[in-house]
Amino acid sequence: MLRRIDLRGTDLSARELAQVLPRATLDVEAATARVLPIIQDVRDxxxxxxxDLAERFDGVRPEHLLVPAPALRDALDRLDPQVREALELSIAHNRAGHEAQLPTERDTEVLPGGHVRQRWVPVARVGLYVPGGLAVYPSSVVMNVVAAQVAGVGSLAVASPPQQAFGGLPHPTILAACALLGVEEVYAVGGAQAVAMFAYGAVGEDGTPDGERLCEPVDVVTGPGNIYVAAAKRAVMGRVGIDAEAGTTEIAVLADAGADPRYVAADLISQAEHDPAAASVLVTDSPGLADAVDAEIERQAATTTHAERVRTALGGAQSGTVLVTDLDQGVAVCDAYGAEHLEVQTADAAAVAGRIRNAGAIFVGPYSPVPLGDYLAGSNHVLPTGGTARFASGLSVMAFLKPVQVIEYDDAALRKVADPLRALALSEDLPAHADAVDLRLT
Structure with a gap:
């Protein structure tokens, strides 16, 4: 049974709500202290x-850090046909969804002869991280790679942890997904060390198959991971761009008395099976629904494959049921929580969802469960966690694009703004700015 937080009859501010709502405890600062020596070791x-780090953390010493091309082809050849068909469908849906995100270049004539053009330029090279802990995530390959490809990035590298069961290479399904997408540069490197490799590059070793130069530095690092991956991304931010500090997964479900408790319970369980630290939160104005969801969780969790993991996650301090007075308070609670995934299962769900400000992704109505977004919806499943949806968004083509302004004025247009420009320049005690304009007009 989910623990309960009863907020009925209260009028808490957003700050106060954030203090009482369930939340996973993630000490990124402490994790950063642990990853800094790892980053320095990779640099050196x-x-x-x-x-050495693979042997320490993954239990295997890879012969090949750079995955050989034959291993990629073999993984694709051996891929289960049904999984391949599903991945191809996911790729197609995600291409369509991400192509819709591409911004339009615009030319604005500020005054006759004076133009400002907005260009969107892809970064040259990206490093895409795919985790490999308690589950296998070929879907994360799709989410990262498709967004970068649609943005027009020319050089892509993928890293995923080496697996002892597969001879020190990443999981074959990860390799097959890379091959399907035409990614040829794949590394058997996991965790914070993968982020360091992408940020600073890495030289090879004599006498190994990887060659003198193993990996060139990238411009942007994206992809989900554990707290150590998040800490490593924070540590290298500034040298490279990052998408977000994605942590352990979370779901919130905003539901009223009309919601189906079977659906709600199933969706809370589906996120809980990711990790014992996963967060599953129900927000409802119906104690009756909360009771029914608890009963359904007991019934469904008993037969799910990862029952122990699910029970640990649902019983943790990061999960719970929040009782609210009405849907207005429910919306306020959801905004204060800022869930990675938010489901809205209420009457007039689309209108309620339209009132939500803070969420990584919003799933509207009873037939839009979070697993749809994980694989085939056409949206991206790399989303902000830990309440960072207040200011961050999910992975999109924008993570790989730079807006560049192009300014072009002719002689007449420059003359029209010369006097006000001189006034502003002199007010800032920068007369040479004004002189650079006047020189062209005399």
Whole structure:
């Protein structure tokens, strides 16, 4: 049974709500102290450090850090046909969804002869991280790679942890997904060390198959991961761009008395099976629904494959049921929580969803469960966690695009603004700014 937080009859501010709502405890600062030596080791020793760290954290010392091309082809050849068909459908849906995100270049004539054009330029090279902990995530390959490809990035590299069961290479399904997408540069490197490799590059080792130069630095690092991946991304931010500090997954469900408790329970369980630290939160104005969801969780969790993991997650401090007075308070609670995934299962769900400000992704109505977004909806499942949806958004083509302003004025247009420009320049005690304009007009 989910623990309950009863907010009925209260009038808490957003700050006060954030303090009482269930939330996973993530000490990124403490994790940063642990990853800084790892990052420095990779900077100093390159491939040698990556092999040592793989042996330490993954239990295997990879012969190949750079996955050989035949291994990628073989993984695709051996891929289950049904999984391949599903991945191809996911790729197609995600291409369509991400192509819709591409911004339009515009030319604005500020005054006759004076133009400002807005260009969108893809970064040259990206490093895409795909986790490999308690589950296998070929869907994360699709989400990262498709967004970068649609944005027009020319050089893509993927990293995923080496697996002892597969001879020190990433999981074959990960490799097959890379092959399907035409990604040829794939590394058997996991965790914070993968982020460091992408940010600073890595030299190879003599006598190994990887060559003198293993990995060139990238411009942007994206992809989900655990707290150490998030801490490493924070540590290298500024040297490279990052998408977000994505942490352990979370779901919130805003539901009223008309919601089907079977659906709500199933969706809370579906996120809880990711990780014992996953967060599953129900927000409802109906104690009756809360009771019915608890009963359904007991029934469904008993037969699910990862029952122990699910029970740990649902019984943790990061999960719970929040009772609210009405849907107005429910919306306020959801905005204060800022869930990675928010489902709205209420009457007039679309209108209620339209009132939500803070969420990584919003799933509207009873037939839009979060697993749809994980795989085939056409949206991206790399989303902000830990309440960062207040200011961050999910992975999109925009993570890989730079807006560049192009300014072009002719002689007449420059003359029209010369006097006010001189006034502003002199007010800032920068007369040479004004002189640079006047020189062209005399």
């Amino acid at each position: 020793r390159g491939a040698a450090a990556l092999r």
